[in-house]
Amino acid sequence: MASGADDRVTCAVLIIGDEILSGRTQDTNLRDIARYLNVIGVDLAEARTVPDVMDEIVGALNALREKYDYVITTGGIGPTHDDITADAVAEAFGVELFEHPEIIAMMEARFGDQLNAARRRMARVPVGGDLVKNPVQGPPGFTIGNVFTLAGVPQIMRGMLEDVGPRMRGGRPTVSRTVRVEGSGEGAIAAPLEVVAKAHPDMSLGSYPFFSPDGYGSNLVIRSRDPEALTGVIAELIAALKAAGIDNVREIDVA
Amino acid sequence: MASGADDRVTCAVLIIGDEILSGRTQDTNLRDIARYLNVIGVDLAEARTVPDVMDEIVGALNALREKYDYVITTGGIGPTHDDITADAVAEAFGVELFEHPEIIAMMEARFGDQLNAARRRMARVPVGGDLVKNPVQGPPGFTIGNVFTLAGVPQIMRGMLEDVGPRMRGGRPTVSRTVRVEGSGEGAIAAPLEVVAKAHPDMSLGSYPFFSPDGYGSNLVIRSRDPEALTGVIAELIAALKAAGIDNVREIDVA
Numbered sequence: 001m002a003s004g005a006d007d008r009v010t011c012a013v014l015i016i017g018d019e020i021l022s023g024r025t026q027d028t029n030l031r032d033i034a035r036y037l038n039v040i041g042v043d044l045a046e047a048r049t050v051p052d053v054m055d056e057i058v059g060a061l062n063a064l065r066e067k068y069d070y071v072i073t074t075g076g077i078g079p080t081h082d083d084i085t086a087d088a089v090a091e092a093f094g095v096e097l098f099e100h101p102e103i104i105a106m107m108e109a110r111f112g113d114q115l116n117a118a119r120r121r122m123a124r125v126p127v128g129g130d131l132v133k134n135p136v137q138g139p140p141g142f143t144i145g146n147v148f149t150l151a152g153v154p155q156i157m158r159g160m161l162e163d164v165g166p167r168m169r170g171g172r173p174t175v176s177r178t179v180r181v182e183g184s185g186e187g188a189i190a191a192p193l194e195v196v197a198k199a200h201p202d203m204s205l206g207s208y209p210f211f212s213p214d215g216y217g218s219n220l221v222i223r224s225r226d227p228e229a230l231t232g233v234i235a236e237l238i239a240a241l242k243a244a245g246i247d248n249v250r251e252i253d254v255a
Numbered sequence: 256m257a258s259g260a261d262d263r264v265t266c267a268v269l270i271i272g273d274e275i276l277s278g279r280t281q282d283t284n285l286r287d288i289a290r291y292l293n294v295i296g297v298d299l300a301e302a303r304t305v306p307d308v309m310d311e312i313v314g315a316l317n318a319l320r321e322k323y324d325y326v327i328t329t330g331g332i333g334p335t336h337d338d339i340t341a342d343a344v345a346e347a348f349g350v351e352l353f354e355h356p357e358i359i360a361m362m363e364a365r366f367g368d369q370l371n372a373a374r375r376r377m378a379r380v381p382v383g384g385d386l387v388k389n390p391v392q393g394p395p396g397f398t399i400g401n402v403f404t405l406a407g408v409p410q411i412m413r414g415m416l417e418d419v420g421p422r423m424r425g426g427r428p429t430v431s432r433t434v435r436v437e438g439s440g441e442g443a444i445a446a447p448l449e450v451v452a453k454a455h456p457d458m459s460l461g462s463y464p465f466f467s468p469d470g471y472g473s474n475l476v477i478r479s480r481d482p483e484a485l486t487g488v489i490a491e492l493i494a495a496l497k498a499a500g501i502d503n504v505r506e507i508d509v510a
Contacts, residue, residue: 018459018461019461019463019476020285020286020289020302021289021299021300021301021302022289022293022299022431022459022461022478023285023286023287023288023289023290023291023292023293023299024431024461024463024476025286025463026283026286027282027285027286028281030275030278030282030304031275031278031280031281031282032278033278034275034276034277034278035278036278037278038277038278043276044276044277044278045276045306046276046303046304046305046306046311046315047275047276047303047304048301048302048303048304049285049301049302049303050301051300051301056301060301078441078462078464079441079442079445080441080444080445080448080449080462081445081448081449081452081453081460082452082460082461082462111442114442116442116443116446117446118441118442118443118445118446118449119442121445153464176277176279186333186334186335186373187334187366187369187371187373187374188371188373189335190334190335190336190373190376191371191372191373193335193336194335194336194373197336197337198336204273204277205336205337206273206274206277206279206337207333207335207337208274208279208280209333209408221274221279223277
């Protein structure tokens with residue numbers, strides 16, 4: 001469960017792009033954002049992927065920004081006709097777009113008289129919005145209200161993320177520890193795991209099975225915002241597994 | 256745009272699992288499902304990722320099965336306490352779960368007296384549901400109404416998909432062709448691309464930029480259900496690009 005803590009700060013991700021829904025592009029931004037948010041103690045609570053269609057983007061963005069503390073969007077901020085994310089964010093907030101002078105200045109410095117209409121589209125920001133720094137390449141992203149609008153290109157998105165975290169009201173970081181079971185499948189592990197999980201509803205216990213040449217096994221991951229309590233639960237889980245006759249159990253480091 | 260055709264058949268994907276939202280696991284099922292649906296002519300219209308939380312799964316599933324022709328869920332059908340997808344699907348449809356005799360028979364054959372309560376959880380199917388074959392390993396998935404519930408483990412999910420397509424009312428397959436531009440960035444490509452896109456609203460034109468040692472470039476992907484019309488548009492696009500002074504243009508095979 002990602003839920004539990006009262007100080008929970010939530011974020012949703014809205015992935016925008018036909019290329020994801022067509023299967024042409026493998027999204028990796030969701031995982032990268034999730035890992036980034038973990039470290040600052042913000043829970044990624046939901047993700048949605050929608051096509052480059054105005055009504056779909058606006059509808060999803062309004063649903064998510066209402067339900068969660070923050071929303072991060074990725075994709076659709078390039079110069080081509082199918083990049084309508086800025087238009088959709090402005091529509092969702094009921095504001096106009098304007099050409100941000102800082103972006104125009106960057107573009108004039110780079111392109112000079114090659115600064116055409118398509119490139120100028122990338123300078124458009126919703127009225128009331130601020131810029132999100134792009135330390136990698138190309139124009140910045142922007143933020144308005146509780147929404148952060150980032151690029152879709154992974155290396156650029158990751159760079160922009162560095163300017164997002166400091167603006168979020170973060171909870172405490174989540175600590176994750178992993179107990180590895182070898183030679184036993186989930187079917188055997190489930191009962192002792194469930195006993196420990198039910199005894200600690202404030203923690204997240206997940207079982208991630210694998211199949212190795214040596215047979216079945218599973219990595220049991222426990223996540224908590226309380227490192228000291230986590231240490232006790234790790235010992236409790238290992239004891240419960242061994243009491244169930246599962247002997248090949250050890251904590252591993254997957255940091 | 257994924258939209259356009261009147262004979263459009265739509266599907267949404269609901270990815271269920273804390274491990275995706277925690278960033279621990281990189282989802283690849285969405286891409287694989289998208290590519291599978293393309294071939295049978297079904298449009299993947301939206302995807303959502305939710306945690307292993309009953310209310311979140313039920314809410315998302317009911318929203319998606321109402322809005323689209325089909326919904327495919329992945330994940331949360333294992334034996335452990337955190338696998339609640341079957342419970343959530345039954346809840347969404349307002350029916351009970353029952354132990355499917357075919358699955359119990361498979362499990363008895365495999366596990367004998369090792370068929371414990373945890374494993375029996377994987378035999379539970381919503382009343383009114385049918386099985387989805389699992390040609391890989393472990394118990395089958397199930398389908399009820401317009402929802403298909405598949406495993407989260409990618410190789411098992413892909414195997415189960417083979418039993419999903421034949422049950423869908425598919426449109427015509429979508430054909431995809433790609434024009435590669437090298438030495439010019441999206442900023443230069445955007446204008447001619449937009450002209451061609453606006454002239455053919457029934458087709459999907461996307462620009463997917465890359466950065467190579469030789470500089471900027473982009474793959475321009477055109478998707479249509481009409482292969483003959485697509486051939487004409489490819490020629491039209493290449494002519495428009497060259498007329499804009501973009502010479503390093505050729506069709507490539509990305510099949």
